[in-house]
Amino acid sequence: MxxxxxxxxxxxxxxxxxxxxxxxxxxxxxxxxxxxxxxxxxxxxxxxxxxxxxxxxxxxxxxxxxxxxxxxxxxxxxxxxxxxxxxxxxxxxxxxxxxxxxxxxxxxxxxxxxxxxxxxxxxxxxxxxxxxxxxxxxxxxxxxxxxxxxxxxxxxxxxxxxxxxxxxxxxxxxxxxxxxxxxxxxxxxxxxxxxxxxxxxxxxxxxxxxxxxxxxxxxxxxxxLPVKKKKTKQLTRKMEVGIVTQNDCLFFVRRPDAGLLSGMWSFPIVETTVGNGQDIKKKLGENFPELNEPIFIGTSRHVFSHIIWEMSVYRFNLDSMVSETASHPYFISALGAPQSDHQTAFKALPQIDDLALPVAFSKLLALLKNAD
Ligand code: SF4
Known part of the structure; x- marks a missing residue:
């Protein structure tokens, strides 16, 4: 009172x-x-x-x-x-x-x-x-x-x-x-x-x-003073992130219109219990019917106000697979520009600025750089 x-x-x-x-x-x-x-x-x-x-x-x-x-x-x-x-x-x-x-x-x-x-x-x-x-x-x-x-x-x-x-x-x-x-x-x-x-x-x-x-x-x-009683602890979520690369371009998806980072661009991400890259590989199957095995490139932690993401980050490189699946709409043709639509986009590194990528994802670019 x-x-x-x-x-x-x-x-x-x-x-x-x-x-x-x-x-x-x-x-x-x-x-x-x-x-x-x-x-x-x-x-x-x-x-x-x-x-x-x-x-x-x-x-x-x-x-x-x-x-x-x-x-x-x-x-x-x-x-x-x-x-x-x-x-x-x-x-x-x-x-x-x-x-x-x-x-x-x-x-x-x-x-x-x-x-x-x-x-x-x-x-x-x-x-x-x-x-x-x-x-x-x-x-x-x-x-x-x-x-x-x-x-x-x-x-x-x-x-x-x-x-x-x-x-x-x-x-x-x-x-x-x-x-x-x-x-x-x-x-x-x-x-x-x-x-x-x-x-x-x-x-x-x-x-x-x-x-x-x-x-x-x-x-x-x-x-x-002032007295502020501790709030309940933030939830920690284990996540897998997939960075799909091709011809020096990266694949992005738009997040749903409701919830955390709603409507923003991100790397594909899923919650996981296992953490071996298979959950994100399965998720990416919605866009890429065939993928190489995930290559682990590092971990990252992001703290939101009520939730913490502990992210394991995996790379999927499509360069070697173009010839077999080049007809897929998300693949970049050898000569053409990266394809994109309203919900997904392939972007070259200098174009990433256009996406206003949230910090939770932009900081993962350093992992990718170190992996190269
Ligand atoms: S209002 Fe704040 S700064 Fe001013 S005397 Fe009181 S405690 Fe000190």
Whole structure:
């Protein structure tokens, strides 16, 4: 249970001193020079899994490619995913694209100007909706992210588990009950304090503008807060990956439209219990009726938020088999260009960039290089 029993005087410190500090200390960020909800939306989605300082070049590149909601809506989804390359969690790019299309189709290309409408759009949850509504439209709603949960837990000396959805709801309601008129600035100030001063490790309490009201600082409990109980362990999955090569080209498949890395290009991959390359060989049989025996080239591990892939990687070289099976549609003719369709592609190494290959797979290219 969130403990926010702090008196009016302390609330005033939080409101007034924090805003004064923010006015002077806030970082000059490209999306802070505007109140345009489109730019704020893009930056907030990027900031969900990426540090602000890291995302700036990605943000600038994305905005250069898609300067308006119309340009985003009209772009092919592959182009949007390509522009998102390097940021990970690609479902965010898909949701942006889908939401842009809805905004153009249903809202005449204007971002909805209130929290209730914003959170109907794909990829916009209570945090992002609160951030856009308060920063762009100054609607009195909160935007509670990890930084805010930490700052408020420490300021109020609350030992409630911040991983518990109930705590987040209570904190959201409590912040909304104390929001000053400049709601957007206040939300941003809380986030900025969490990012710059009230950091997870070694908070800079001596520089903190709200230290005089901070209850954990007074109680000496800052190091114990916030409380976040451990989540259940990530599942580990044993996988086999097949890298099919021919004429210096590599074979790729598009992943299903739902689930992990949905709709992205990858090397063929299957879950396995044995791990001797036969499961991936069987899977590849869907595209290549005849294949040589798998050649093991190494292992790789990739950690997602809820799952870990332990991958054994096998190479299948088709060069020696062309003459027997050259009529198969996936084989590259000796003179012709690599064939591809919407779901599969043969690509030469320099063309791989076009595919926006997820890191889980692009890092396997080093194994292939070492095997040559
Ligand atoms: S005094 Fe320290 S613990 Fe309290 S809000 Fe400031 S930085 Fe965080």
């Amino acid at each position: 969130l403990d926010t029993k702090i008196n009016h005087q302390l609330v005033e410190i939080l409101q007034t001193d924090l805003l004064k500090w923010f006015e002077k200390a806030k970082r000059d960020l490209p999306f802070r020079r505007t109140r345009d909800p489109y730019f704020i939306w893009i930056s907030e989605i990027m900031a969900q899994q990426t540090q602000i300082d890291t995302l700036i070049p990605f943000y600038n590149r994305f905005i250069d490619s898609f300067p308006t909601v119309f340009s985003l809506a009209l772009a092919p989804v592959d182009e949007v995913i390509k522009a998102w390359e390097g940021l990970g969690y690609y479902s965010r790019a898909r949701n942006l694209h889908q939401a842009a299309r809805i905004i153009v189709a249903d809202y005449d290309g204007l971002m909805p100007d209130n929290f209730a409408e914003l959170i109907k759009l794909p990829g916009i949850g209570p945090y992002t909706g609160g951030a856009i509504a308060s920063i762009a439209f100054n609607e009195p709603v909160s935007a509670v992210d990890g930084n805010v949960l930490r700052v408020i837990s420490r300021f109020c000396n609350s030992f409630a588990d911040i991983g518990d959805a109930k705590t987040k709801k209570q904190m959201t309601r409590w912040i909304e009950s104390i929001l000053p008129e400049a709601a957007g600035d206040f939300n941003e100030a809380l986030m900025e304090l969490g990012a710059l001063i009230c950091t997870p490790q070694s908070p800079k309490c001596l520089l903190c503008p709200i230290r005089s009201g901070c209850q954990s600082h007074t109680a000496g409990t800052t190091g114990q």
